[in-house]
Amino acid sequence: MAPLILIAALIPSLAFAHSSVTPTQTDVSKNETFTVSVPNEKEVPTTGVRLLVPDSLDRVTPLVKPGWRINIKKDTSGKVTELEWIGGSVPTGQKDVFQFSARASTTPTTLIWKIYQTYRGGEVAAWDRDPKALKEGEERVANPYSTTLVAATSSPVSKETKDSQRLPMTLSIAALAFSLISLWSARTTSRA
Numbered sequence: 001m002a003p004l005i006l007i008a009a010l011i012p013s014l015a016f017a018h019s020s021v022t023p024t025q026t027d028v029s030k031n032e033t034f035t036v037s038v039p040n041e042k043e044v045p046t047t048g049v050r051l052l053v054p055d056s057l058d059r060v061t062p063l064v065k066p067g068w069r070i071n072i073k074k075d076t077s078g079k080v081t082e083l084e085w086i087g088g089s090v091p092t093g094q095k096d097v098f099q100f101s102a103r104a105s106t107t108p109t110t111l112i113w114k115i116y117q118t119y120r121g122g123e124v125a126a127w128d129r130d131p132k133a134l135k136e137g138e139e140r141v142a143n144p145y146s147t148t149l150v151a152a153t154s155s156p157v158s159k160e161t162k163d164s165q166r167l168p169m170t171l172s173i174a175a176l177a178f179s180l181i182s183l184w185s186a187r188t189t190s191r192a
Contacts, residue, residue: 025151040091065099072084
C-alpha cells in the first residue's frame with residue numbers, strides 16, 4: 001500500500017515539472033539575471049535547450065555554461081532573438097539551469113518565454129503553449145510557457161509616508177538645537 005501512495009504522490013509533481021524562466025517579476029529597465037530551469041523527465045538525457053528571447057529585452061548576454069556550447073542568434077539589427085545551449089547533457093531525473101543577463105523593457109509588459117528542450121535521439125519538448133488556452137477535455141494546458149511580469153518601479157509616495165520619513169530628521173535637529181542651547185547656557189553661567 002505504501003508504494004502506491006508514494007507513486008500517487010509523485011505523479012502530480014512529475015506532471016507539473018516543466019522548463020521555465022525566473023524571476024517571475026522584475027522592474028522596468030532593470031538589468032536582470034534570468035535563469036532557465038530545465039528538468040529532465042524522459043528516459044534519455046536532454047542535450048539541447050533553445051530559448052526564444054522576447055523582443056522587448058535588450059543587452060542579452062548568456063553566462064558561461066561549462067560543458068555546453070552557446071549559440072546566439074540575432075536579427076538584422078543585431079538584437080538577440082534566440083539563445084541555444086547544445087553539446088551538454090542533463091541526465092534522466094535531474095535538472096540543470098542556464099543563465100543570461102538582459103535589460104528589461106522600458107515599459108511595463110509581460111515577457112513570454114518559449115523554450116524548446118531537445119533529448120538525445122532528436123525528440124523536442126516545446127514549452128510554448130499559452131497556459132490559459134485550454135483545449136476541450138483538458139484540465140490544464142500541457143507544455144505551458146512561463147512568463148515574467150515587468151512592472152513599473154516607482155510608485156507614488158503618500159503624504160503620510162513622506163511625513164513619517166521626515167519625523168526622525170526633525171527630532172534629530174531638535175535634539176541638536178537643544179544640546180547647543182544647553183551648552184551655550186552652561187558656558188555663560190560658568191563665566192558669571
